[in-house]
Amino acid sequence: MDQHVLHWADETAAKILSEKGEKDCYVCASGITPSGTVHIGNFREIISVDLVARALADKGKKLRFIYSWDDYDVFRKVPANMPHAAELQKYLRFPITLVPDPWERDSSYARHHEVDVETVLPAVGIHPEYLYQAERYRSAMYGAGVRVALEKRALLKEILNEFRDEDHKMEADYWPITVFCGKCNRDTTEIDDWDGEWGLSYHCNCGQIETVDLRESNGVKLLWRIDWPMRWKQEQVDFEPAGKDHHSPGGSFDTARRVSREVYGYEPPVTFRYDFIGTKGLPGKMSSSSGNVIDLATVLQVYTPEIVRFLFAGTRPNTEFTISFDLDVIKIYEDYDRVERIAWKADPAKDESTYQKARRIYELSQVERVPDHMPYQVPFRHLCNLLQIADGNIEKTIAGLTDLAPEQIPGIRARCVCAVRWIADYAPEEFRFKLRPVGEKCDLGEQETHAIQLLRDTIVVSIDQYPDDKSCAAALYRIAEEAGIEGKELFRVVYQALIGKDQGPRLANFLRSINRDRLLGILERY
Numbered sequence: 001m002d003q004h005v006l007h008w009a010d011e012t013a014a015k016i017l018s019e020k021g022e023k024d025c026y027v028c029a030s031g032i033t034p035s036g037t038v039h040i041g042n043f044r045e046i047i048s049v050d051l052v053a054r055a056l057a058d059k060g061k062k063l064r065f066i067y068s069w070d071d072y073d074v075f076r077k078v079p080a081n082m083p084h085a086a087e088l089q090k091y092l093r094f095p096i097t098l099v100p101d102p103w104e105r106d107s108s109y110a111r112h113h114e115v116d117v118e119t120v121l122p123a124v125g126i127h128p129e130y131l132y133q134a135e136r137y138r139s140a141m142y143g144a145g146v147r148v149a150l151e152k153r154a155l156l157k158e159i160l161n162e163f164r165d166e167d168h169k170m171e172a173d174y175w176p177i178t179v180f181c182g183k184c185n186r187d188t189t190e191i192d193d194w195d196g197e198w199g200l201s202y203h204c205n206c207g208q209i210e211t212v213d214l215r216e217s218n219g220v221k222l223l224w225r226i227d228w229p230m231r232w233k234q235e236q237v238d239f240e241p242a243g244k245d246h247h248s249p250g251g252s253f254d255t256a257r258r259v260s261r262e263v264y265g266y267e268p269p270v271t272f273r274y275d276f277i278g279t280k281g282l283p284g285k286m287s288s289s290s291g292n293v294i295d296l297a298t299v300l301q302v303y304t305p306e307i308v309r310f311l312f313a314g315t316r317p318n319t320e321f322t323i324s325f326d327l328d329v330i331k332i333y334e335d336y337d338r339v340e341r342i343a344w345k346a347d348p349a350k351d352e353s354t355y356q357k358a359r360r361i362y363e364l365s366q367v368e369r370v371p372d373h374m375p376y377q378v379p380f381r382h383l384c385n386l387l388q389i390a391d392g393n394i395e396k397t398i399a400g401l402t403d404l405a406p407e408q409i410p411g412i413r414a415r416c417v418c419a420v421r422w423i424a425d426y427a428p429e430e431f432r433f434k435l436r437p438v439g440e441k442c443d444l445g446e447q448e449t450h451a452i453q454l455l456r457d458t459i460v461v462s463i464d465q466y467p468d469d470k471s472c473a474a475a476l477y478r479i480a481e482e483a484g485i486e487g488k489e490l491f492r493v494v495y496q497a498l499i500g501k502d503q504g505p506r507l508a509n510f511l512r513s514i515n516r517d518r519l520l521g522i523l524e525r526y
């Protein structure tokens, strides 16, 4: 049995090989218009292609993973919450590659969004070959492809009209192109004539009248539904997924498929539909209702790169799922750790196929490749407690971990960085705590003070002697009895003495996680 056949990325790779036949190189494509923040839903397309590309590579195939920046698209409207909105307004109808960067960091509005993505993708092990469509169009690279569309514009009109209702048919003088004016840069132009070869005439609202040569640098661009299949042929694309919006019946993928076959004579790529991604548990100022968009960089604040990959590798693309920023973060880390233990055979799998599947998901979740040794595991919840006990000091926390091999440290450090960020910015308030400094005393009644004294003088002094949390918890209940208070009340008093709150991490485990002398110091004044 092919051990890879179980994963959806491997299924897709097998489909590409069977539909496209033997090739020297397979081309996997993805792309987007950088007209705004590339959000985590858009990232699903990028990582879907990466996973399929890895599956092809694992079958010994050569491939190109191309990512198209559609930065020759028009700037239609100024998005909400933009700096320098009034200035941006002046660039409406320009190609986005010619709109200035309102944050004044990059060479253009489009470039700004491109840089944001290109900077972060290597962190999750994704290294596509970027194709910049403005540059390609403006160098007349697509001159021949544009001419084909002009030659077959009657057929194009027919194809597009099939998917349109009576009220929205293309007009008689349909042109499959748009032209950015050579004088004012806007697409406020109308086509006047095409000479049947390379000459195209247009006029613009600004008064410009011009005839351009399709073989030379010009402002001509194909409309989206034609542009996409033209580029499939140009790049010989074998695989490209698309979102729900493009994959609806009569949507752009359906028309692109027909245009590809009938106009460009190219068999369209293998595809699948990927679903939307939701987010939950974001603090108010970051929620989507505030107009905020969650991108990969934000998700990487909370999840390590392996876990980000795991979220997508472990879910079929046509399944909608939610990325959590609330307490469920703990569960996601636990899920990943469980798959890791099965993949390393540290935990038994239910059966061989469960093992193979876990192993494959685990492999695809790695940023580069599976490490030589099993990574050190410390449950995320416990790690959060350790970090807070250490007042957020990551190196101190790592130093306190036993049996940690040097090669395991970078992985734990990355997990600590996420945990610290999560606690500070996303965790619910009841999850956060800070140990009281030595010498700070809270007001307690006589009976409560007595309970704390008992705790200090019997349990804390010999805290290192308890072999597990259970035996320590039993000792806590004995103390409560001796002090004549309810167990629940004892816990509340101890949390008050240690962290100034009524609740906290599970007490026995919490006490055993804190250094004995530090505990004695905090409790010495009672």
Ligand SMILES: [Zn+2]
Binding pocket: 181, 182, 183, 184, 185, 186, 204, 205, 206, 207, 208
């Ligand atoms: Zn003009």
